[in-house]
Amino acid sequence: MKAIGPLLLPFLALVLTLGNLTGCRRGSEVGEEQTPTAAARVAASDPLADWQPRFDPRGAEYTYLLSNVDHPSIEGIAVGYHIRDKVWELSDGRLYVDFRPMAQLGGERDVITKLRLGAVQGMLCSSVAAVNVADKLGVVNLPFVIDSFDKLQAFRNTPELFDEFRDAAAGQGILALDFTNYGAYGWATREPVRTLEEARRVHFRVAQAPVNIDSYRAWGLRFTVMPWPDVPQALQTGVVTGLDHTFIVCAITNKFNVARNFTPINYAQGLYIHLINKEWLSGLPQDLQEILVTTIEQESARARARGVAQEQRELARAVEKGLRIHELDPVDRQRLIELSEPVYAGWRDKIGADYLQRVQETLADL
8 A cells, every 4th residue: 555645644543543442333243152132132123223212202293204315323314313302302392303214215316305295394315316406405516626524614604605505495495404424435446546547447336416427427437327225236246346435334334345445535525415394394383493403503513523533433443454545646636626627517507606616715725
């Protein structure tokens, strides 16, 4: 592996000190003998057993049905349960946040339709799918625009930028109240990737998302658009030999068992955007509106910080288990930025030329 460069320093800084920390809920190491308890047997049959509420929600006056497709072992998803518990406490049991992760209410496209109709009141929508709600939400997926956690925080905490993002789908009756993160995007590959030449030998899987597809076309990389449930077999059999995703997701879903290399590109931050049905929210009593919105904002901020810590923990574990971390040649990373210009040109009018320029200029020096 190459000597550690400046791009890898923030990614590797805490590997040694965090190597023994525990992360999200996991079983014991392979080969460790144990006698299953009743609680363990329940957890095995119900993957969400550990997240059940410690109160009876049946007496609530109002219910907020909140959807997500992923597992709450990701901190950006577990926020749904933190919101649930805090809102219950602050509302004295009047408002129950019925959080349904793991696609209990359907896939993201299906839930977006239900959200518009009010059949579902809220969802933690992945940033790659959010562009299907409003083009302007795609600004967070554009390559090398919000490409660090510091830029993400600045974007969220600058009202001139975030307020327009929040209201991007207001005309469709949807607000983007906040977001959590699931790490920075990179390449998990079967063979090491340190240069663009090596990347061009990889057959990448990318999400069913228009901004990502446009980016890979502009970069001249070989890719296949593939639903996430099809990835394990495709990666195992060599149909694809690399993944475009974040370190956290690849680690938690065991993709590093096959793809034993990771190259942090850091071209975008993976987000779960908290979308809510505007009409339903306005129909709540004013005090409950304030409790819900304030709690979403506060818990989302905490979840973003926990997401950074989770990425560091997962990195330490993966390196201990033999994962190889590589740095993309800085010249080639700059080349990716230059190659991204057609993506900006194609999305400038969809996102809003003035808005995109303000985002880029505000975050440029961070």
